Amino acid sequence: MPPKPLDYESINENVKKAQYAVRGELYLRATELQKEGKKIIFTNVGNPHALGQKPLTFPRQVVALCQAPFLLDDPNVGLLFPADAIARAKQYLSFTSGGLGAYSDSRGTPAVRKEVAEFIQRRDGYPSDPEFIYLTDGASKAVMQILNTIIRGEVDGIMVPVPQYPLYSATIALLGGTLVPYYLEETANWGLDTNELRRSVREARYKGLHVKAMVIINPGNPTGQCLSEENLREVLQFCYEENLVLLGDEVYQTNIYQDERPFISAKKVLMDIGPPLSKEVQLVSFHSVSKGYFGECGQRGGYFEMTNIPPETVDEIYKVASISLSPNVPAQIFMGLMINPPKPGDISYDRFVRESKGVLESLRRRARIMTDGFNSCRNVVCNFTEGAMYSFPQIKLPPKALETAKQAGKAADVYYCLKLLEATGISTVPGSGFGQKEGYVHNHYFVFFFYPFFYAIFRLNQNYFSTILRVCLD
């Protein structure tokens, strides 16, 4: 009998090629162990609420009221909700026709897109137009839509930093394009070197690829570095010279844990440079409600802003968005609340500031504890997590440990991440899932990475580090 259309041998090869390590072998094994009753700490993905971060009160109050608009007429509503949450909910409901249960425009509710434009303008000091801002079901979906607009086939190359967040490698494979790696330099705090960019694009073109776009993740995921203004200028100049769209993944823009290199958006740097670049370089910037101090991952809300993209293309992107009708409306409200939070004088202002500062300060503290903890271990080095939510240590393994993994038929990092999981319940991601320089072996030590979401430190304290070492090096 011939294979059926949904038998494994029949399905789309690009589907098979796509690899997504963040929920790959390690995650699947962790889920199995959890089913068997083992306590698992999932540090494989930035999912703060799953690790105990409490949602901020004010945005949840507003969205709860939008979900239950009949409460707004209840005389007792004031016993459970503050007046400014009630007012804000009424305002959002007045902007929708049909409340949260109606599809919005496929680009998102105009009122929230306007709030986003005002936020960008406040942040960057340059005008932003809601017509070029689309709301989405999270930033991942936004990235996928833009890559789908760009990639026509295998000859189209997309430059992606390595190590990278595997959304990019997976999506490029799924869409049948080609990933063009540029390597970040671990010994220079995961720095982005323009010589390396030039090498990367030259090599790709030599292979016959049309290199069409370059991705930056700022702050870095999984690498945690913040790009300097100077570095962003160089990147924009490079994109201008090489005729590349710049895709700016800026979802961690409020997750900054040092003061020397504050977040600066690619859009602002581009506008600062002025013409011709500011009129010419095509830029798409992404943001999300899943990170920052909101951490509202489960709500699935994001936006992208398009700069220097011609209206005909914007219309095509609109058309494709419309095929799935609209992004979910509750998360659009979360986005509005995130980028336009309570103001001084509002009833909920103090509480909101207290809660959000609490989250950010705790993250900042843990970024430091985590990096210091790793660096205090023998054979482990870890760049300081300047931003984002991850630490990405390098652990050198003795030859015998490498040999053991080899005999088990596994990559060394996968093997020891599995052992760590079995021994401690900590679910990490092996560094190879993010990409590594080829042949990266020196002095008989193989280098590999963990990807532990540093909330875990809260629960595990110092034992964490010694456990890792015991598991990996004994």
Add this chain to the structure above:
Amino acid sequence: MPPKPLDYESINENVKKAQYAVRGELYLRATELQKEGKKIIFTNVGNPHALGQKPLTFPRQVVALCQAPFLLDDPNVGLLFPADAIARAKQYLSFTSGGLGAYSDSRGTPAVRKEVAEFIQRRDGYPSDPEFIYLTDGASKAVMQILNTIIRGEVDGIMVPVPQYPLYSATIALLGGTLVPYYLEETANWGLDTNELRRSVREARYKGLHVKAMVIINPGNPTGQCLSEENLREVLQFCYEENLVLLGDEVYQTNIYQDERPFISAKKVLMDIGPPLSKEVQLVSFHSVSKGYFGECGQRGGYFEMTNIPPETVDEIYKVASISLSPNVPAQIFMGLMINPPKPGDISYDRFVRESKGVLESLRRRARIMTDGFNSCRNVVCNFTEGAMYSFPQIKLPPKALETAKQAGKAADVYYCLKLLEATGISTVPGSGFGQKEGYVHNHYFVFFFYPFFYAIFRLNQNYFSTILRVCLD
């Protein structure tokens, strides 16, 4: 200067090819007019809340409490929420780790997938396994994911009913596959004839296509017919013989407006047939919280159930779902509430039944008013809307009217839908957006279709029909 990567001439051709009439030219013009201050009634898409349908109280209470879990500890919560909503919210929160703000498993929360399996088992009388049920951000996203798994390129054909809901044509174009139309017979109440299916597949294979799947929409969108058990048997037999996956779009399964042909699922008919078909035919069935009496379009919740799909493929689908992390969690709760509503004896039961019956009876009444209204007009015929949410009248135009449209450089249906919009503010979809038989012209009358969501009748009463006729036939 060479075109830039996001200039119109550079972008993915499949993006350009995709057409989505439901939010096409008519919708865009309607949005413009709305901006200019004109009152628009959007009947172009099934969006009940936007046209005044109220959300059901109980599910909104539960989700509001899940969004604001701090209310559960408030001594006043009982003043605003009934005890069973509180209990249900606590139950859902206990099933998640981190509440609505945490990513769930990429297939959806196990507890809700279990509820869905139990619902399917109650509905069909056959077991259903949560491992083969995936929750999604609405049924559209689910359909897109399955088509992406199937389609490898242009030679892969997907059989789609014509007229069809343009999600299918748009997605197939976007994925670079080929749409293989089979025509529904308007004079036989939009019946599905197996001779036509055979003609369709034969013709496609003659052209060199690999026909891989067949879509049914039951109840029909936009055509409103309910498939009989006999017809479903024939379809399944056909899929078995021709080695096709059956994609069963069953999102309107509770929108039934007659008693002769109740909804029956493709899964049930397949299991009733027994082996070998019940073990062999690959079936994916889709459902949504956007339709039925919930009508919660803006929440974006859906599921698909896979039957006879091998585990390796199920794993691939899981992997691809995981790239965008998880469907939005609030809509997963809505799905749980929809397929597992309050039971007799629950505090909220009577209210829930009253509200949901109210919605369905009103839809049923309007289905009748709408069809009768159209059929009372000269030169208009309209099959009775047995199910779904749309009426799809055929309006015969005199040659002079056709000539006028031609001179304006527009398809006749587009031209008169635009005129209707300008004259009345009613935003419809021209029939050509759903596909029509080629060369469908007889007796010098051109046939075209409207797609008016029949909520509109509520607001417009009989003037609606005379207006349409005045606009089209004068």
